[in-house]
Amino acid sequence: MGRILRGLAGGGQLRVVAADTGDVVEEARRRHGLSPTATAALGRAMTGALLLAQLLLKTPKERITLRIEGTGPLGGLVAEADAAGNVRGYVRNPRAEVPLREDGKLNVGELLGAGVLRVDRSLPNGEVYTSTVPLVSGEIAEDLAHYLWQSEQIPSAVLLGVRVKGEGEVEVAGGGPNPTLRPVPG
Incomplete structure (x- = not known):
C-alpha cells in the first residue's frame, strides 16, 4: 500500500521526500464514506502527515498528528503517521461538500474555512511537543509549508494532491516537500 521515496540533491543540501498515497486515500474514502472534497482534504492531510513523519521523526516509536480546526463545513480533520509509513485519519463531517473553485478544482480551502493547524509530535517517553499555526489558505500544502517555516x-515547498473521478473514487494521490534546504555543516 503506497510508497515513500527519499533522496538528496544539490550535493546533499536538498532533501527530497515524496509519497504515492493513492491506494491509502481511496481506502480512507471508502471506509469513511467521504464526499469528493472531503476526500481531497483528508488525503492531503494524511499524505502531509506521512511526509512530516519522514522529515521530523527520529525513532520508530514517535508519531506526528495533524489537527486542523476550521470554520468551514468540514469542521476539522485529524491525520496521524509514524516513520514506518503507517497513517490514519478522519474528518468531523465526512459528507461535507462545497462548490468547485472558479478553475473547476475541488475547493478544500473553503471546505476547511479559517482556522488553525496543530502539529503534535509524540515522543517515545510519552511527552508531546505541540506547535500551532494559523491556516494560511486551507489548501493544506501551503499550510504545512508555513508550519515548517x-x-x-525549515524552508520548504510542499506539494500535495488528490485527484478524484466518477463518484469520488481516488484516481491518484501523493505529494512531497520539495525541496527542503539544509545547510551543510562545516
Whole structure:
C-alpha cells in the first residue's frame, strides 16, 4: 500500500521526500464514506502527515498528528503517521461538500474555512511537543509549508494532491516537500 521515496540533491543540501498515497486515500474514502472534497482534504492531510513523519521523526516509536480546526463545513480533520509509513485519519463531517473553485478544482480551502493547524509530535517517553499555526489558505500544502517555516525553521515547498473521478473514487494521490534546504555543516 503506497510508497515513500527519499533522496538528496544539490550535493546533499536538498532533501527530497515524496509519497504515492493513492491506494491509502481511496481506502480512507471508502471506509469513511467521504464526499469528493472531503476526500481531497483528508488525503492531503494524511499524505502531509506521512511526509512530516519522514522529515521530523527520529525513532520508530514517535508519531506526528495533524489537527486542523476550521470554520468551514468540514469542521476539522485529524491525520496521524509514524516513520514506518503507517497513517490514519478522519474528518468531523465526512459528507461535507462545497462548490468547485472558479478553475473547476475541488475547493478544500473553503471546505476547511479559517482556522488553525496543530502539529503534535509524540515522543517515545510519552511527552508531546505541540506547535500551532494559523491556516494560511486551507489548501493544506501551503499550510504545512508555513508550519515548517514558522515552527521548524525549515524552508520548504510542499506539494500535495488528490485527484478524484466518477463518484469520488481516488484516481491518484501523493505529494512531497520539495525541496527542503539544509545547510551543510562545516
